[in-house]
Amino acid sequence: MAMAMGDPSGIGPEIALKAWAQAHDGQAHDGDIAPFFVLADPAHLKRLGRSIGLDLPITTVEPQNAAAVFADALPVVPLSAAVSGEPGRPSATDAPLTIEAIERAVAYVYAGAASAVVTNPISKDNLYKAGFKHPGHTEFLGELAERLFGQPALPVMMLWSPELAVVPVTIHIALARVLETLTSELIVKTARITAHDLKQHFGLARPRLAISGLNPHAGENGSMGREDIDIIKPAIATLNAEGIVVSGPHPADTLFHAEARARYDAAICMYHDQALIPIKTLAFDSAVNVTLGLPFIRTSPDHGTAYDIAGTGKASAASLIAALDLAARMARTPAGAVA
Template sequence: MNRRALPRLALTAGEPAGIGPELLVRLAATSLAANFIAITDRQLLERAAARCGLAVQLDEDDGSDVHHRPAGVLRVRHIPLGNAEVPGHPDPHNAQHVLATLSEAADGALCGRYAAIATAPLQKSSINDAGIPFSGHTEFFAERSHTNVVMMLASPELRVALATTHLPLHAVSAAINADSLERTLRIVHKELSTKFGYAQPRIAVLGLNPHAGEGGHIGREEIDVIVPVMNRLRAEGMALLGPLPADTAFVPAQRARYDAVLAMYHDQALPVLKSEAFDRTVNITLGLPFIRTSVDHGTALDLAGTGKADPSSLIAATRMAMDLVLRRSP
């Protein structure tokens, strides 16, 4: 009887001076059934394992199939650092290293070398300090794959997609227009169907303004943009609820009515999600031609180097990536 090869899951370590490298070696120490490929500097992982007190076997990735991965074994695609890391202190000289790891992960996923990507947190400011405009993983992978994408964060109890991502609050209203909102809703609807198995996804759409604009008395974005788009898509058969006021959209009676929420901006809904499921929430990029998941937290520079980083979110991200890989497999 032939055993199926374990899926090749690419892991990026994110910011070298953050907790990402420690998260990767702690993940490798688990018995999760996946062929993990760490795309980073080999010595960086060796130092992280030493800080965590873990004996991790680091093997060069030769591209071969693996049918069983013993706990503590991690394959590595070596991409050297610019400078050796100092935990807690990001170095802009390592910005090119970080971007090279993301490029290898994306290009490998696009050509089928990796079944999925799971990413540890990076420090956007360090890359920008190196003179390289950078707004995040989501935007990088979208540009690399020439696709329109949507950021979704998901826990076992709640899924939240975002109409805008890493924008200052004063820029949000101008970024929400009919074309972008329709494109976002179409991506969320399609991915909930194809990736998550909902035959007829129910999506709750939040208003931008308090009380969803209160009939235009607290802003007109709902009347001028959000409702017309929703009505057009409803006419095509989409099950859309709202626009709902954000302050009541997450009460239990409302949650029973939808499968996912579309929030208008980053901090409109994510505090609800993270406050109740921080260590079980996964960042998923919808719309990519490959599967990409990530942790729902930052680089925790104050914790880096202590060997005490909690890998729960990366484990959850990895499990979700594997579930999505297996769901699409024939």
């Protein structure tokens, strides 16, 4: 698997080191960690490891040789320049390296040199200063799918954990723009992709999707806004007519307790925080960000750069290890039962 380093001044490099260390020290995690290589600056990783008491063996490799050395050293595919930022102090000059790591990771999957892409957290603000034109990872991966694979893609962000899976229909936009962006067509496309990939990579023959409402109480029959009637209900009718198992619109405030979660496999939510608050409450350390709708597998830890603890040795690799584990299971077989 190809791992992009993320923002080198965040905790991405540290948790990459810790993931390799935990793969070799017998610490408890779900299954064995499949071999991976990191696209990063080897010297930066060595300095960081020594500073946090994790002076691991690191070997520079070509991607095709990574699995052979994984048992003895962390395989690193060097980037085109050295990292200049320090932990907790990001540098705008590192932004092109962050982008390069993502692009090359996807390119290695396209070339057959890696089975999946695992990305560490990025700082969108830092990338914007370097001219990054995408709202986030998800949208950038969609562009790479079209550029490298020649396949137009609608990338769909799913946050997955054993407790809950959620998909926001609108993602990295201001709450004020949700109403102008949300359409029946977008809901239908998002749900189709979710159902398809839950079948393809999660072993669910008939995925059950719960569609949330937009307004409190799903609009209370229009008294709190007609969006649930005019936008969401027609989308549900279309999906049901296509044979996709969907229900709703459900009031969001009663959709995420244990009894409700037992009735669906993924919740399709109308905006970012409606989806992410419940899963980060239930599974902050174990949730994985999965991009659906792409011609390649991509997962990521479900947290940010954590500049405040970068370089202190305090960062947990739990979500990254979960992302590695999920990517490996999704890649092993198209019909692999993950859920």
